[in-house]
Amino acid sequence: MRSEEAAVAAPTRRLPPVSRFLDEPRVAAFETFLGRQTLKEHIGAVLDCARAAQSQPAFEALLAGVLNRIEIAHGQTLQPVINATGILLHTNLGRAPFSGAAIVELQRVAGGYSNLEFDLERGARSSRYGRAVALIAAATSAEDALVVNNCAAAVLLILDTFAKAREVVVARSELIEIGGGFRLPEVLERTGAELIEVGATNKVYLHDYERALSPRTALLMRAHPSNYQISGFTQSVAPRDLVALGKRSGIPVIEDLGSGALVDLAEYGLPHERTVREAIADGLDLVTFSGDKMLGGPQAGIIAGRTTLIARLRANPLLRALRVDKLTLAALSETLRLTLSSRRDEIPFFHMVRLTPEELRARASGYTATIPGAQIVESIAYAGGGSLPQSAIDSIAVSIAPKCGADDASAALRRANPPIVARIENQRLLLDLRTIDPAQDALVIAALRAL
Numbered sequence: 001m002r003s004e005e006a007a008v009a010a011p012t013r014r015l016p017p018v019s020r021f022l023d024e025p026r027v028a029a030f031e032t033f034l035g036r037q038t039l040k041e042h043i044g045a046v047l048d049c050a051r052a053a054q055s056q057p058a059f060e061a062l063l064a065g066v067l068n069r070i071e072i073a074h075g076q077t078l079q080p081v082i083n084a085t086g087i088l089l090h091t092n093l094g095r096a097p098f099s100g101a102a103i104v105e106l107q108r109v110a111g112g113y114s115n116l117e118f119d120l121e122r123g124a125r126s127s128r129y130g131r132a133v134a135l136i137a138a139a140t141s142a143e144d145a146l147v148v149n150n151c152a153a154a155v156l157l158i159l160d161t162f163a164k165a166r167e168v169v170v171a172r173s174e175l176i177e178i179g180g181g182f183r184l185p186e187v188l189e190r191t192g193a194e195l196i197e198v199g200a201t202n203k204v205y206l207h208d209y210e211r212a213l214s215p216r217t218a219l220l221m222r223a224h225p226s227n228y229q230i231s232g233f234t235q236s237v238a239p240r241d242l243v244a245l246g247k248r249s250g251i252p253v254i255e256d257l258g259s260g261a262l263v264d265l266a267e268y269g270l271p272h273e274r275t276v277r278e279a280i281a282d283g284l285d286l287v288t289f290s291g292d293k294m295l296g297g298p299q300a301g302i303i304a305g306r307t308t309l310i311a312r313l314r315a316n317p318l319l320r321a322l323r324v325d326k327l328t329l330a331a332l333s334e335t336l337r338l339t340l341s342s343r344r345d346e347i348p349f350f351h352m353v354r355l356t357p358e359e360l361r362a363r364a365s366g367y368t369a370t371i372p373g374a375q376i377v378e379s380i381a382y383a384g385g386g387s388l389p390q391s392a393i394d395s396i397a398v399s400i401a402p403k404c405g406a407d408d409a410s411a412a413l414r415r416a417n418p419p420i421v422a423r424i425e426n427q428r429l430l431l432d433l434r435t436i437d438p439a440q441d442a443l444v445i446a447a448l449r450a451l
């Protein structure tokens with residue numbers, strides 16, 4: 001409707017009629033799937049756009065726009081996007097990109113059968129976790145391990161196994177909510193465990209935990225406050241002291257580490273984050289962490305710790321509902337193998353953290369040389385994924401002030417092929433180069449020039 005009115009208002013602009021697009025075989029191919037009305041709406045939107053811009057592109061260009069719109073709205077469920085936000089582990093953008101080696105491994109096992117639960121030596125059924133467990137043990141020094149759907153599932157399985165109708169002691173400062181509605185107190189409640197909060201928001205002492213113990217205490221629990229920080233007048237209990245209390249009282253001490261650094265991040269210029277190996281060395285009985293945060297692998301939740309406790313987790317029927325598939329195990333194992341090798345920086349997360357501002361600046365000059373008005377600015381990138389509150393990484397961005405305004409320009413970039421997700425700061429569009437694959441620089445430059 002709107003397109004016809006606009007056409008009357010500007011009779012000099014001649015755009016091809018909607019019917020010409022509908023007759024085009026590449027559009028018509030979608031008709032049984034989407035219906036004629038939906039196709040007309042997409043065509044109308046592209047024509048409206050051309051009209052609003054007072055441009056008269058060739059039919060082929062308009063057709064490409066129509067096909068692109070259809071693809072974005074109805075194409076594959078997931079589309080690769082270019083992450084120009086500078087947030088390395090962006091939960092909305094799929095968190096950790098996989099290493100080339102992990103992708104090869106996926107291809108190797110995805111299309112056929114594999115020995116997922118089959119011992120080739122004995123010709124009998126085996127556990128699906130074996131190989132991954134050995135790698136987790138090597139990376140953390142834990143006695144045993146288990147892999148489930150994600151870190152939230154790992155916490156759920158532990159609480160369900162050990163704390164049903166019993167008490168779990170947690171410091172008030174660690175009653176976290178993580179993005180996506182994962183609130184520790186609510187997960188506890190779900191599993192039928194009773195939360196015993198100790199300490200004040202900013203301070204907790206060992207005697208607070210001690211006093212909270214009762215015959216019903218199932219676990220002493222620590223949780224990493226991944227996405228916030230309490231600073232100033234604070235007091236917390238060292239993991240080793242809590243472990244000693246657990247030992248004296250015969251109560252397991254567990255910790256939800258969240259990101260679970262397997263390597264010393266100080267090596268990458270980030271603040272040192274207690275590693276999983278250090279947590280195990282502190283004597284924690286069980287720890288949990290994600291596969292797609294600092295580990296740089298697939299979505300998964302890893303539980304590492306004592307053999308006796310892991311055995312009880314394995315025996316919980318809930319594990320059947322939380323278990324991971326062959327693809328997760330393949331990608332996770334390969335990522336762990338890289339982590340343990342000299343090739344760790346092939347994992348995109350580590351590669352991106354390692355990039356120097358000089359390298360980024362050199363690439364940025366390729367942008368400013370071809371995009372009128374573009375500037376090179378200092379930027380702050382973040383590890384992200386609710387992984388570390390203090391993960392600011394000095395970075396370099398290309399900053400532009402588009403004529404059509406930053407919001408419209410940002411929307412236009414999201415419609416590019418592949419879509420580009422940028423940041424807006426002070427009415428300017430910022431593209432942080434740390435998270436953009438250099439192989440895609442040319443695509444980003446072309447999209448920015450087209451603005």
Ligand SMILES: *Cc1c(COP(=O)(O)O)cnc(C)c1O
Nearest residue numbers: 150151152224226257258259290
């Ligand atoms: C991120 C995080 C989780 C949730 O991890 P998922 O793998 O996304 O389920 C749980 N606990 C902590 C402390 C976290 O940082």
